[in-house]
Structures are given as structure tokens and as C-alpha cells.
Amino acid sequence: MLKKIEDLNYYELLEVSPRATSQEIHKAYERIRKIYDPNSIALYSLFSPDETEKIRQRVEEAYRTLIYEENRRMYDLSLRDYLDELPPQEQPPARPVSATPVQPSHPSSVPPASPPMPSPAAYAAPAPAAPAPVPPPPVAALPVQPPPQDIAEFSGTVLRMLREQRGMTIQNVADTTKLSARYLECIEEENFAKLPARPYLRGFLVNYAKALGYEPDRIAADFLKRYDAFKNPPKK
Amino acid sequence: MIELQEALRKKEIWAIGGGKGGIGKSLITGNIGITLARLKKKVLLVDADLGGANLHTTLGIGVPEMTLSDFLNRRVETIQEVIIKTAIPNLSLISGAQDFLDAANPNFAQKTRLLRHLETLDADYILLDLGAGTSFNILDFFLFSDHGILVVLPEPTAIENAYRFIKSAFYRRFKKVVTNQNVKDLIDAAMDQKNSMGIRTPVDLIERVKSMEKEVGEILELEVSTFRPKLIVNQVRTKNDVQIGFSMKSACQKYFGINLEYLGYVEYDDCVWQSIRSKRPLVIEYPYSRPARCIERVVHNLLRKEQMTLSMLY
Incomplete structure (x- = not known):
């Protein structure tokens, strides 16, 4: 036409x-x-x-x-x-x-x-x-709520579960956070060696948590604890 | 079913034009031909630049004995007799007219005879190297072919002429499908950019035709959607030059409503003029040079019916 x-x-x-x-x-x-x-x-x-x-x-x-x-x-x-x-x-x-x-x-x-x-x-x-039904789109301005209390520690696996619960794909999160999908995958797989230096990682986690609709502090702190443990393994 | 027939159809005729002279039409035609021949396709190059033939030189062949003018003048009966075998397997050539002054303007009967004979030839690909300008003969060869390919340089002059060429080819095609004399007159009038009826673009024209005769307008609309010229940007020096192909594609879409397919670009390199100087084909003399690679990519896109995408740029 x-x-x-x-x-x-x-x-x-x-x-x-x-x-x-x-x-x-x-x-x-x-x-x-x-x-x-x-x-x-x-x-x-x-x-x-x-x-x-x-x-x-x-x-x-x-x-x-x-x-x-x-x-x-x-x-x-x-x-x-x-x-x-x-x-x-x-x-x-x-x-x-x-x-x-x-x-x-x-x-x-x-x-x-x-x-x-x-x-x-x-x-x-x-x-x-x-x-499969198209996953719901990322909603930019989700109201941020405190992360669920019953989760003891926010590991990469937990983050993935939370994301999947919301029906978001890695790509959805990547689009809203402008983070690269590769880094998001590394976070979920706890592929610490491939992740950037601590301060950058913290920024990534904060954005990721917000994209999931949670207050970032506890999530970032938990994940960074695991990251630190990987970087500085306890000496025997 | 139609797809099957298309796939089975053996021969394809490609015409390479561009409006402006000296933009590398013959060079690109010759080297596309060689590249195709190396892919074991049977290729026939036809120098349809009847006024200033020099395709043979880009192939490294001396002035040929038999040329198209012998055929046009009926000095020989069949077109087979003017075909010259080249040193490259699978590649043959019909050289352009050299001696016959009127050959630049063959009359209608000569032209149809040529096109009729071309159709009977046994080849996988027939490449027509068109001359400069937008004369009716050149446009007719362009429209007659299965794929019309335009060459431009990233320069205002060449782009201006390329648009002029597209527009002329486009309106000539319109006139061929229309029988109503009033509509024909209208198309002629629309060719004049400063026409008094306010017809600026082909879209305006079709709207006007539709108001006269709805059916004819719809036929023209169909013509627009099937007219898909292809584009090669030659002598590219920078990324911005590559981008010009995409710009032209967008501008053509918005102005003419036609889909210009961006086949690819050929990079600028001194080895091109060196190869011309030495009268040896580029892709044979410098097969690993960047321009030769670019030509390979163009051929690849042509064969696969693909075109450049933006992701190739970044």
C-alpha cells in the first residue's frame, strides 16, 4: 500500500x-x-x-x-x-x-x-x-517492595526463581535495566569469575533487584557476600 | 507452485546501469561475471553500452572482431556468431558496437530482435552492461531484465543521476502498462518536476490516476510494489559512504514508495585502477584485495537474494 x-x-x-x-x-x-x-x-x-x-x-x-x-x-x-x-x-x-x-x-x-x-x-x-504464551512485558515502574522475608539468602538461583515467578525473561530484564543479558546470566549462574569488579557488580544487582520490584539493599548485600567468599576463599 | 517454477527457470538476466558515466558499471559487471563464472555458472556478458563500449577492456580482451553491431546490422544471422569465448572458463562476451555510428540508437525492431535472441541463448546468467544516461534504450534494457542493478558513487552528482534513472525507469514502466491515452499524457506531464498539477511524487501521480480511473491506479500501485531495483555503492572510502546506501533506500521508500535493495558496496582501492591500467581483471589480478572481496559479497547477496542489513554496519 x-x-x-x-x-x-x-x-x-x-x-x-x-x-x-x-x-x-x-x-x-x-x-x-x-x-x-x-x-x-x-x-x-x-x-x-x-x-x-x-x-x-x-x-x-x-x-x-x-x-x-x-x-x-x-x-x-x-x-x-x-x-x-x-x-x-x-x-x-x-x-x-x-x-x-x-x-x-x-x-x-x-x-x-x-x-x-x-x-x-x-x-x-x-x-x-x-x-508458548509471550511472557508479559517488563513494566518499568514497578512499585518497589521489600524482598520476601522467608528467603534466607539471595543467591543467583533464588534471583532466577524470583524472575521466573514474575514471568520475565532475561531479555526483559536486560531491556529494562540496560544491562547486558550475558552479565545477568552470569549473576544467575553465580559465574563470579566472569562478573566485573565489586562496585560495578553492586550497581548491576541494585538494578536487577529493582527490575524484579524489590528493594535492592538486602539482595545486593547477600549476593555480594557470596561473591566475596568466592574472591577471598577462607584460608585453611 | 509459482516458487517452484521460478526456481526451475534457468536463465536470469541482470542489467547494470546507473545514470552517470564513469562510476564503474563496466568494471563491476565484468568482475561480477568472472566471479559467477568461477562459481561454475555459465555467464554471458553483453556490452549493451552501444555508444561507448569498453567491457572487453575490463576483461583484458583486445578489440574484438565481431561485435553487437554486426548482429544489429544483420551482417550475421544469429547472435551466436558474435559471442566471443574468453580465457576464463564458462565466461563469454558479446562486445559492444565499435564502428557503427548509429548503433548507439538502435531502432525498435533492432532492439526487440536483440532481446528476443538473448532469451534463446544458453546461459545461467546474462549480464547487460548498460551505458550512461537515461535514454529509452537503456531504460528498456533495464526494465526487460530480471534484476536491474544500479551503481552509484557516494557523491551528489552520481546520486542525483541514480534517482533520475529510477524515476525515468519507473515512469516508463508505468507507461508500458497503461493503454489509456489520457493517463499516458498525465504520466508524461508528471515527469516534469515543475508540472502545473502539483504532482510531486509517484504517490501523487497514482492518486490522480485513481481519481480518473480507479482500476488503472490500482495496476500502477501493483507495479510500484513489484519494481525492486538493486543498489551497489562503489568507491566507498568511509563508513558514512556505506551508510549512503541505507539512506538512499530509506529515501526511495518514502519518496517513490519503492523497495530499493541494497546489495552491497565496493571499497575504494588503488588496485582497481592498477588493474585497469594493466588491462587485467581486478578479481584475477588482485583476488584478495578488498574491492574483490566486496564484489564476491555482492554476488553472494545476488545469488541468495539477500541484501545488506544494518547489523553489517555496526
């Missing part, structure tokens, strides 16, 4: 899939902004300076809308027809869907002004193609 530039939606404008993560959107934005630079030699013979400027403005608008979860959710609602027509998600990139509009478990995140919601499945990513 041919569309004028003015009629492209924000996803088409940034050349990303409507299921793109915020990281992908950011990357795409940087790329498109470079392409539509007023001095670009690949443009001037197609677009007049005015047109280029207009495209640039729209690209800015698109980025500012899509990069904030709340704005993006509202925007996705207005695009519902378009999103419904999407072909089913391809198999290999099992990327998390960070913009699924409604989370049944977090009803408070529904935009208050919107009309009564139809079933969330109506505009959630078409899941049937995936073998």
Missing part, C-alpha cells in the same frame, strides 16, 4: 516494527535522524529543504511519542486498526513486547481517559503463532 509521508504512522516513519523495543526505537531514531539530516547528499534531489524539515519534525514527534511507554500506549490505541492487521509475529525474534497496551495484572496502568477496554487480546501482539 502506497502512502504519502504525511500519512505514515510513527512506526513506519521510523522504519521499525510496532513490536520494537524501546531500545530498537531509540536506535532507529538515531539512524533516521542521520538519514534526514539537512546536509545529506542522498536527499536533496528528492526532497526540498522544506520537506526535509517537515520530515525531521515528524521524526522527532514520533520518537517522543514512542519512547515514553505511557504515550506509546495511548498512540497504539489510536492505531488499533493498523496493529490488528499486522501479520503474525515471525518465529525467531522472540522479542519482548514492551508496548502491549493492557496488563491484566496491573490495571492501574490503563490510561484513565480511554473508553472501556475490549479484551486485551484484541490488540496485544497476535500470540497464537508462538509456541
Whole structure:
């Protein structure tokens, strides 16, 4: 279907899939902004300076809308027809869907002004193609609560359990915390040798704990204790 | 079923053009041909640059005795007689016209005869090296081929001409599928960038055609989606130069609505002009040079029907 530039939606404008993560959107934005630079030699013979400027403005608008979860959710609602027509998600990139509009478990995140919601499945990513249900997206601003008291020590295994309980994948956590998935795996496997120096690790743990929705202090302290024990084994 | 037929279809015709002169069309054609021949494909190179043929030189062949003009002038009956075997196994050449002044502008009958004969030839790949400019003959060869490949340099002049070429090819294709004279006139008018009807882009044009005759507009829309020229950026010196391919792809998508496939780039290197000076093909004289490697990658993408992705850049 041919569309004028003015009629492209924000996803088409940034050349990303409507299921793109915020990281992908950011990357795409940087790329498109470079392409539509007023001095670009690949443009001037197609677009007049005015047109280029207009495209640039729209690209800015698109980025500012899509990069904030709340704005993006509202925007996705207005695009519902378009999103419904999407072909089913391809198999290999099992990327998390960070913009699924409604989370049944977090009803408070529904935009208050919107009309009564139809079933969330109506505009959630078409899941049937995936073998297992798509894990719920990471929610950036989970209310932080104290970690469960009945857990004696927060080891890597416990962290993994907590994460899996919340239905998050490593990739989800990596996306919200901006930590590399490899380090997160190392934390869970307690692969201490591969982890960075103590102060950095502490920062990682704090972020990880927050992503799981817990107050970080106890979790970080417990894990670091195990890390220290590995680094300085008790002398015989 | 259609896929099966496509896979079984033996011959593919690729045309290499680009609008501007001196951007390496012949060099790239010749070296793609050699690379394909080394992959045990039967390749025929046709120098369709009828006004300024020099594909034979990039292959290291002297001025050939038999050329395309002998065929066009009916000095020989079949096209087989003007095919020259090269020193490289599986690679043969039809050289461009050298002597015949009118050959640069073959008439319609000559052109169709040439294309008809090309189709009968036994080869896996026929590569047409097109001349510079956007004359109807060049555009017709480009549109006739299975894959139209554009070469650009990362320079404003070359890019300008490449867009001009895309636009001309595009509108010529439109005119071929349309029978209604009014629509044809409209397409002609739209070619003029400063037309009075406010038609700036192909999207505007299709909208206007649709308002005249809905069905014709829909046919044109279909044409847009099947027109997929390919792009090679030559003489790349920096990463920004590589990026230009992606920029052009994006701009074409947004302006023309067409899908330009970015096949790859060829790096700038002195060994290219050294190979031309010595009249020896690049991929034979400097097989491990960076440009030769780049050409291999382009061929790989062509055969696999793949294109450059952003992840290759970072």
C-alpha cells in the first residue's frame, strides 16, 4: 500500500516494527535522524529543504511519542486498526513486547481517559503463532517492595526463581535495566569469575533487584557476600 | 507452485546501469561475471553500452572482431556468431558496437530482435552492461531484465543521476502498462518536476490516476510494489559512504514508495585502477584485495537474494 509521508504512522516513519523495543526505537531514531539530516547528499534531489524539515519534525514527534511507554500506549490505541492487521509475529525474534497496551495484572496502568477496554487480546501482539504464551512485558515502574522475608539468602538461583515467578525473561530484564543479558546470566549462574569488579557488580544487582520490584539493599548485600567468599576463599 | 517454477527457470538476466558515466558499471559487471563464472555458472556478458563500449577492456580482451553491431546490422544471422569465448572458463562476451555510428540508437525492431535472441541463448546468467544516461534504450534494457542493478558513487552528482534513472525507469514502466491515452499524457506531464498539477511524487501521480480511473491506479500501485531495483555503492572510502546506501533506500521508500535493495558496496582501492591500467581483471589480478572481496559479497547477496542489513554496519 502506497502512502504519502504525511500519512505514515510513527512506526513506519521510523522504519521499525510496532513490536520494537524501546531500545530498537531509540536506535532507529538515531539512524533516521542521520538519514534526514539537512546536509545529506542522498536527499536533496528528492526532497526540498522544506520537506526535509517537515520530515525531521515528524521524526522527532514520533520518537517522543514512542519512547515514553505511557504515550506509546495511548498512540497504539489510536492505531488499533493498523496493529490488528499486522501479520503474525515471525518465529525467531522472540522479542519482548514492551508496548502491549493492557496488563491484566496491573490495571492501574490503563490510561484513565480511554473508553472501556475490549479484551486485551484484541490488540496485544497476535500470540497464537508462538509456541508458548509471550511472557508479559517488563513494566518499568514497578512499585518497589521489600524482598520476601522467608528467603534466607539471595543467591543467583533464588534471583532466577524470583524472575521466573514474575514471568520475565532475561531479555526483559536486560531491556529494562540496560544491562547486558550475558552479565545477568552470569549473576544467575553465580559465574563470579566472569562478573566485573565489586562496585560495578553492586550497581548491576541494585538494578536487577529493582527490575524484579524489590528493594535492592538486602539482595545486593547477600549476593555480594557470596561473591566475596568466592574472591577471598577462607584460608585453611 | 509459482516458487517452484521460478526456481526451475534457468536463465536470469541482470542489467547494470546507473545514470552517470564513469562510476564503474563496466568494471563491476565484468568482475561480477568472472566471479559467477568461477562459481561454475555459465555467464554471458553483453556490452549493451552501444555508444561507448569498453567491457572487453575490463576483461583484458583486445578489440574484438565481431561485435553487437554486426548482429544489429544483420551482417550475421544469429547472435551466436558474435559471442566471443574468453580465457576464463564458462565466461563469454558479446562486445559492444565499435564502428557503427548509429548503433548507439538502435531502432525498435533492432532492439526487440536483440532481446528476443538473448532469451534463446544458453546461459545461467546474462549480464547487460548498460551505458550512461537515461535514454529509452537503456531504460528498456533495464526494465526487460530480471534484476536491474544500479551503481552509484557516494557523491551528489552520481546520486542525483541514480534517482533520475529510477524515476525515468519507473515512469516508463508505468507507461508500458497503461493503454489509456489520457493517463499516458498525465504520466508524461508528471515527469516534469515543475508540472502545473502539483504532482510531486509517484504517490501523487497514482492518486490522480485513481481519481480518473480507479482500476488503472490500482495496476500502477501493483507495479510500484513489484519494481525492486538493486543498489551497489562503489568507491566507498568511509563508513558514512556505506551508510549512503541505507539512506538512499530509506529515501526511495518514502519518496517513490519503492523497495530499493541494497546489495552491497565496493571499497575504494588503488588496485582497481592498477588493474585497469594493466588491462587485467581486478578479481584475477588482485583476488584478495578488498574491492574483490566486496564484489564476491555482492554476488553472494545476488545469488541468495539477500541484501545488506544494518547489523553489517555496526
